[in-house]
Structure formats: C-alpha cells, structure tokens
Amino acid sequence: MNKLLYPKFFLAFEIQKTSENTHNPNSPNNNANKNNYSILQQNAPITNNSINKSLIFVENILNNIEIILGASQINEDEDFLQGLLSIIPKLDELIIHYKNNNNNWRLIKKITFMLNFDGIFRNNASLDLFVHKIFDIAKKLFLNDCFEIKIESVKILAKISKSRLIWDELMKFIDGEILSNNNYYNRRLYLYFFEEMIKNLSFKFLNEKGQIEELMKLINDNNQILSKFLKIIRLFFPLVSDDKIKFLIYNKLETIRKQINNREIIDKEVIKVGINFSNFSI
Secondary structure (H helix, E strand, O other): OOHHHHHHHHHOOOOOOOOHHHHOOOOOOOOOOHHHHHHHHHHOOOOHHHOOHHHHHHHHHHHOHHHHHOOOOHHHOHHHHHHHHHOHHHHHHHHHHHHHOOOOHHHHHHHHHHHOOHHHHOOHHHHHHHHHHHHHHHHHHHOOOOHHHHHHHHHHHHHHOOOOOOHHHHHHHHHHHHHOOOOHHHHHHHHHHHHHHHHHOOHHHHHHOOHHHHHHOOOOOOHHHHHHHHHHHHHHHHHOOOHHHHHHHHHHHHHHHHHHHOOOOOOHHHHHHHHHHHHHHO
C-alpha cells in the first residue's frame, strides 16, 4: 500500500455513531438528558442508520484485507503498525455491529485477520498499551456461535500471551473456558491456541509455564482431535527431553498403529498423520 493512502485507510474506520436518538440530544424520543449525551455518544452501538459511505468503504477494505496486509512493506512500517493498533477500539465496534446484524461471521473473520496480524505483536512495548483491549475483544469473539470465529479468537489470545501483563489472567481464562470445559469442541480449541503459542514463544518457556503438560492431558481425549494433536506434537517433539512425555507419545503412537491395523481407526487424516509421525519420531 502506498504510504500516501495510510490516512484514508485509518480514517475509514472512524465511523460516526449516528443512531437517531443519540444524534440529537433534544429528540423527544430520547429519555437521556443533555448531561448524559456525551456518555451515550461513547457507548452507543453502530446502528443501521450509520450504514453509510464510511461503512461501505470499510467493507471494501475488509474484503481486500489479506491483500493489503500481505504487502511486504506493511509488516516493517512502524507508522502503519501504530495506526493499526490505534484503531483497535473501532474494530471492537465493528465486531459488535456485525454480530448484531445476523452475526455476519464472514466480515467478523476479516476483522480478526487484522487483529491477528503478526506485525502488531512484534513490539512488546506497543502491544502492552493495547493488550487488555485486545484481550477483551478476543473474549467477545470466543463467545461467537461460529466455530471459525472461535478459532480466530484463540489465535489472538495466543499472540497476546507474549505480553507479561496478561499471562496470568489469560491462562485463567483458557483453563476455565477451554481446558476444563465439558464440551470437546471447546477443549479442541486449545490445540489452535497452543499451535499459535509455539510459533511465538519458546518450548522452554512453555514447558516451564506448564503448557506442555496441559497439552499432553489431551493425548487420550476424543479421537476427533487426534490428527490435530499429532500435528502439533511434531512441532516440538525433537526438543522433548522429558522421559515421561516421550513415553506418553510413543505409547500413544503404538496404540494408534494397532488401531489402524485392526481398522478401529478409519479416519484418513488420523491414519496419514499417525503413520507419518511414527516414521518421523522413531
């Protein structure tokens, strides 16, 4: 993207909240007095009345966001990255808007692409200024009914784990909402969370923080998560020195071999990953 276009890019997200009642503090339909008008302006959601040229421009940007953020110079441009961080509150408003309008998950997912952009997590000092806001947004996204949005939310959570300011609170959320959840679909989300963390944090750090142990608790979970689990194990297996972890992995692989031979496992993806991982690890 040409640097001259940066102001237009960010200005597009400065969407005015123009609901009929909050636009005019003297409106007879508005029960709030003038003293509360400024509060209403701050907290009012984006409504259908504010779907205007600005929103159309925003959606044009969102529909091309992968191409825009894929430009090589963007990831190294501090001005653009700081600008992206500065509009995070506006992205939160957009998520609420699209959630309230038939849960438009496709556009919400486009917004998560911006929140997952690696560049904004590169500088921890800048990230710390926005990490709590990003955390709040990710938690909202996690509550979305669309599983694809939930996946994007845990990826965002994994990326903000780089900030020391949020670690304890973040892990409390992960334990309560994912690891301890009775629904295996939610437990499965930990695999996406861990996969993103291992890209951004060292094996040594994750091991010290107990995250390798948490991952290994899923080794005998529902078979629906088995192929994803094995793929993730491969990411760090050469670094494992703990005999207990090695035993658990080898024992699981041996069990999978027997189940495949006995046709107890017929899932093609599990078979493919299981066999390839067996050849890789032994």
